[in-house]
Amino acid sequence: MKAKKSTPYIFLLPLLMAFGLFLFYPLTKVVMDSFYKFNFLNPSHKVWVGGFNYKWLFTFRLYSPTYSYFVGALLKTVIWVGGSVAIKVLLGLGGALLLNSEFLKWKKVYRTLLIIPWSIPWAMSAMIWYWTLNGQFGIINSLLLHLHIIEEPVSFLAYPVSAFISTFIVDAWIGLPFMVIMLLSGLQTIPKHLYEAATIDGAGDFVKFTKITLPMIKPVLLTVSLLSIVWTFNSFAPIWILTRGGPVTSTTTLPIAIYNTSFRYLMFGGVGKASAMTIFQVLLVTSLSLFYIRTLKGEKS
């Protein structure tokens, strides 16, 4: 479209200002703060400490003989994200295949039932799950008791391993509807005649799935999975509401560690150290984003 050269920039100006003030400026602040020592008890007292905060990340230990607080959080994040995204992708694909199948009835009902958990604010979902997982009165315990899978009620959030697993199942539950709906819309773009031709050639369901379905939805699957990895990586509210990073540090992923270090552990933590952690979070998200942008571009060409 023809217009003065400045026109597109004037339209873009509000966006540039918003990003500049509330994205770029905070980011540079994070970088700067990571070289200072200060906390919110006395924010005006800022001391330049150079790379000390980064060294602290790898040396400070909390209840762990093997890893530093930060490295432990990083490792937990990787496993936690892996578990949650694996559930989201596998069940998401399964759900999408079901909803796309000609043999399933009441598709609209299932679709609507899926949309409801998607639209509940995450914090509320986590609060509901906090009740559902309750060690005495939660319905999960009641169900497992009735099915004779367990003999006695289990306090899922009170033990490190079960708390860890519970939190990523809850996170997967929150993210699953998005996954199903996105993959479903990918499945719906596959031309029907491909399957018809395969049926004439005598191909079974499994062959159709591996030779037609998977290759055709690979681009969507890849982009949605990457998006999901980033979102899961940034997930804070569900863990915070369910366990606050405990018991001990068993569910302390990187976002929880950042929050605790800046706002809770005022004695040994502080903004500088939390900022150093945030740098790693930003770098990881950035590298994942680069992957994501590359696959988006590849999809188009």
Added chain:
Amino acid sequence: MKKSTEKKVKSISYQVLAIIFASFMLIPIYQAVITALTPSTSSWISPAPLLPKNITFYNFLAAFQLVSRLPIYLLNSFIYGIGVSTFSLLIAIPAGYSLARFRYRLRNPMMIFVIYANMFAPIMLLVPLYVIMKAFGLVNTYLSMVLAGSVFTIPLSTWLSVSYMQTIPVEIEEAALMDGCTPYSIVYRIIIPLMKPALVAIFIYAFITGWSQQFTLALVLISNDKMMPITQGLYQFFSRSSVSWGPLMAAILISTLIPVTLFLLVEKYIVQGLTSGSIK
């Protein structure tokens, strides 16, 4: 004959799988509903009864009696949500128009940056946002929550408006330009009326996301009890020794009603916008 039995087996087994899947998605919501609808005493039965007994709506009343500020918290959340939506649209419409209609140097880098910015989450910027808001004296104000919340909804809002504007034929605008319209009046008089459905979808997307993110942002930006969003307000149902589960679940059901209804209305638009990428 054999074909039809095979079909039947498939149809039944898929139905069973779908029911298992749906139960997994609905279990927590189911317990929330029965806890809200049964007398408080039944919250303290272990193991929890699988079917509700003695249905009552008392908890919905008790929620407002127990936490008298509940309407204020709901109103706060609503204001934060509307604020984030409005602010996101004010920025996404002109930015979307710029990126959808003009070819210039900054365009492609900006498109990529918008995707990148969408990857940011409140937790990454919590500390500096708090420091900035404090410096501006905005802590414990509606404005701080709206500004901070918008940062995370502007990218996808912009993206959605670019996608939609690209589907509007450019000829009308070219004719208007010939007639002496300025690009600004074109946006106001032609684009905005034409993209009304998309605007509604973006508005609701930003509203729901803004509503969802309130929890994390309010943890640091809001300390005044009267300014808290509903998510923080719900902690009033937690006392030192116990939790009033019945009223709490009733309050949760009340406060999820708005986002759930809105989402059901526009889910199709949001999914379409997300799946029709427009990166080149």
